[in-house]
Amino acid sequence: MTVPGPTTSAANAARRQAGRATLERVLMALRQLQKEKSPITVAAVARRADASRTFIYSNPEARDAVAAAMATSRHNRSQATTAAASDREASWRERALNAEDGLKAANAEILAQRTRIGELLGQIRDLEAEWTQESILRITTENTSLKQRVRKLTEDSRTLDERLKAARSNNRFQDRRIADLEAQLTETV
Template sequence: MTAPAPRTSAAHAARRQAGRATLERVLAALRQLQKEKTPVTVAAVARRADASRTFIYSNPEARDAVAAAMTTARHARGQATTAAANGREASWRERALNAEDGLKAATAEILAQRTRIGELLGQIRDLEAEWTQESILRITTENTSLKQRVRKLTEDNRTLEERLKAARSNNRFQDRRIADLEAQLIKSV
């Protein structure tokens, strides 16, 4: 009966060694999940550590480490949620204050515009009161005659530009003709 004892103790040692190795993988997986800020669950740790969930539940060190990591993650998520809510609240307050400032500025601008419109309408009424029907008719007639005169002058200007262009063309032709005649004179001499 002495033979089975060494084999049994060797099996126990191998099993303890395998358990320690699995525990180390579980702890490494926990560190990795926390580093990546991935949600910590027993299933996620078991997949990452290549261990069974039964091992995690049955090994007190592994179970305590996973539970502590889950508590820490829950606490961190709670703080992050609180910080995000506070940020949203502050952002909302800031937007509300900006909206109030914008509303005040818009109201002041509208009041200024209405005042200016009132002043301009008053000026128009004042100007309309100064003009009589005769003066309006006279100005309209003068405006029409001036427009006709502008049209006539524009037409005359166009005619003169065409004549100038034709005169320049004739001048160039005459210059070439004179140059040709001078060349013939020099050849005949």
């Protein structure tokens, strides 16, 4: 066996150091992608870490870390999708229950309104049954005669009101005339 020279050892140490630094960048990129809740793929991690995809596939630690992060990301997305579907389902269920309650209330209100309409129609029929054709004719005739009497009384009231105004006017004139005559009598005496 040959012992590597100092340059080879230094090159190997530099390669190991660069590999550790790249691995650290890959792990940092994974943490950032998880924090941002971005999709985790080998290409996305390689771009974010400024590393090659070959490094991620060939380095066992990097490959295992990316695979674990991808599995966790899929699991989280699956849970989020399930939770969102569950929320949508609950929302639809709640709306359906509210609609069902509204429909029951509307049906009860319609039934109450129909019952009330039936009662009112029955009262109308009862009222119509009490009035015969003769009684309707008699009431119409009485109503007409009462309207004529009201017109006559209104006309008489207007005539009497005009006479009253004229009588008051005459009375004021007579009062002034008497006052003038009394003044003339007192001047002559």
